[in-house]
Amino acid sequence: MNTMKQFLNFINGEFVATGKTFEKRAPVNNQVIGQVHEAGQAEVDAAVAAGRAALKGEWGKMSVVRRAELLHAVADEINRRFDEFLEAELADTGKPRSLASHIDIPRGAANFKIFADIVKNVPTESFQMTTPDGGTAISYAARSPLGVVGVICPWNLPLLLMTWKVGPALACGNVVIVKPSEETPATATLLGEVMNTVGIPKGVYQVVHGFGPNSAGEFLTKNPGVNGITFTGETRTGEAIMAAAAKGVRPVSFELGGKNAGVVFADADFEKAVAGITRSAFENCGQVCLGTERVYVQRPIFDKFVAALKAKAEALKVGPSHEPGVGLGPLISAEHKAKVLSYYAKAQAEGATVVTGGGVPEMPGEFANGHFVQPTIWTGLPETASVIREEIFGPCCHIAPFDTEEEAVALANATDYGLATTVWTQDLGTAHRMASAIDVGLVWINSWFLRDLRTAFGGAKASGIGREGGVHSLEFYTELKNVMIKL
Numbered sequence: 001m002n003t004m005k006q007f008l009n010f011i012n013g014e015f016v017a018t019g020k021t022f023e024k025r026a027p028v029n030n031q032v033i034g035q036v037h038e039a040g041q042a043e044v045d046a047a048v049a050a051g052r053a054a055l056k057g058e059w060g061k062m063s064v065v066r067r068a069e070l071l072h073a074v075a076d077e078i079n080r081r082f083d084e085f086l087e088a089e090l091a092d093t094g095k096p097r098s099l100a101s102h103i104d105i106p107r108g109a110a111n112f113k114i115f116a117d118i119v120k121n122v123p124t125e126s127f128q129m130t131t132p133d134g135g136t137a138i139s140y141a142a143r144s145p146l147g148v149v150g151v152i153c154p155w156n157l158p159l160l161l162m163t164w165k166v167g168p169a170l171a172c173g174n175v176v177i178v179k180p181s182e183e184t185p186a187t188a189t190l191l192g193e194v195m196n197t198v199g200i201p202k203g204v205y206q207v208v209h210g211f212g213p214n215s216a217g218e219f220l221t222k223n224p225g226v227n228g229i230t231f232t233g234e235t236r237t238g239e240a241i242m243a244a245a246a247k248g249v250r251p252v253s254f255e256l257g258g259k260n261a262g263v264v265f266a267d268a269d270f271e272k273a274v275a276g277i278t279r280s281a282f283e284n285c286g287q288v289c290l291g292t293e294r295v296y297v298q299r300p301i302f303d304k305f306v307a308a309l310k311a312k313a314e315a316l317k318v319g320p321s322h323e324p325g326v327g328l329g330p331l332i333s334a335e336h337k338a339k340v341l342s343y344y345a346k347a348q349a350e351g352a353t354v355v356t357g358g359g360v361p362e363m364p365g366e367f368a369n370g371h372f373v374q375p376t377i378w379t380g381l382p383e384t385a386s387v388i389r390e391e392i393f394g395p396c397c398h399i400a401p402f403d404t405e406e407e408a409v410a411l412a413n414a415t416d417y418g419l420a421t422t423v424w425t426q427d428l429g430t431a432h433r434m435a436s437a438i439d440v441g442l443v444w445i446n447s448w449f450l451r452d453l454r455t456a457f458g459g460a461k462a463s464g465i466g467r468e469g470g471v472h473s474l475e476f477y478t479e480l481k482n483v484m485i486k487l
């Protein structure tokens, strides 16, 4: 009998079914592959109570060193069960096996290790002063956990983006309640087994499944027992969560949407620039917040660059995860496919030259029902066009020419977002001037999505609030107290 996989909530160390389920469908063929048990108000309230109890119990009293040891053990257990996490992520997302095995799952584990090490080694400040009465005083800072942290995650890099928050939150002594995307329940649920195996006390890591409004997401953000919320997702969702967090003045950490530019100067290493923009436009089927949907190429190499990127896009093998050599998987859902195709139609309606793509590939057999779209490149549109102004989150980009550095800066900055930019040039002066002038949180020079986990990560403007990564995560996941002692 084909027993449908059940994705349960993970509350107080137990896997919890509810009477209310929704379908999980495979992006590669749109077949139902599981039932997800939606957490209601009662389940979310139970998770908050269990989290608060955990803070008062063994976990709240645990030393930093012991916490770090346990988080290293979590990472080691993820790596020991690497194939299970890999298969779970592939089933949920349909992404190419090469991508999940080299990025999603390794980073899912690494995110625990890096913060386990950081919390053991980062000092806090101390000062000595002469007091007005001629005496002295010393002061020191001390960090304490925020408390119960709500972690709300998107579906594009499910394990990576969830543990990018859970890692530092736990390292700082908090407890977390994770609300994975309704599209990708698997790896967050599997991590619950790992937490039990490793011996993370119950109530420290919990998972509630569901949607946003009138479901687990909203119940979590509105629960007064939640002390802070870290969220990755669309900007408009961030606005709703920020409104919820306002009650009780709870802190938020937001990684939001983007409409990132890629800027290629005529002096760039041409092959590297083509390869880099190909990755930034099409990797993960364009479903990466850091991805490039607006490409600006200096005029002398514009035609050559368009031809080269066309060739790269057309060389991408479109198919399901298990097929070797697949470079482009499906989009996450039928709804998202419809959204991306609506932009493909808008581009044509607004007069774009379709350099390649613009539709749906012929897929064999069951995969004809998958959420596959063609990698697509446009030219010839004005900067006011919808596909240049709005985040699409698909395997597509528009390429436009520019002449001067100043023009490239103005084009890159002409957006409400401020997440990432990738700049390709072999001139050091150009590189540093561009990095300085572009209003984003992340600039890659002659690279893209190259990550040092000690660095500040986050977006400016409508792309986010705060920075996570390295010591910057401690600023969100702890309260910093100053103690002054008169001697």
Ligand SMILES: NC(=O)c1ccc[n+]([C@@H]2O[C@H](COP(=O)([O-])OP(=O)(O)OC[C@H]3O[C@@H](n4cnc5c(N)ncnc54)[C@H](O)[C@@H]3O)[C@@H](O)[C@H]2O)c1
Binding pocket: 152, 153, 154, 155, 156, 161, 179, 180, 181, 182, 210, 211, 212, 213, 216, 217, 218, 221, 232, 233, 234, 235, 237, 238, 240, 241, 254, 255, 256, 257, 258, 288, 289, 391, 393, 419, 459, 463, 464
């Ligand atoms: N800046 C980054 O680092 C980053 C990384 C990945 C994705 N993103 C962005 O995420 C978006 C794609 O992901 P998505 O479609 O899952 O985003 P989304 O905003 O639709 O959903 C994200 C999560 O928020 C939950 N949610 C939705 N409404 C909510 C509400 N009112 N209250 C509480 N929770 C709510 C969803 O259930 C999901 O778990 C894109 O805009 C992308 O740019 C940003």
Ligand SMILES: O=C/C=C/C=C(\O)C(=O)O
Binding pocket: 156, 157, 161, 164, 287, 288, 289, 290, 451, 457
């Ligand atoms: O889709 C967005 C990717 C975000 C990546 C990270 O947050 C990271 O690499 O830590």
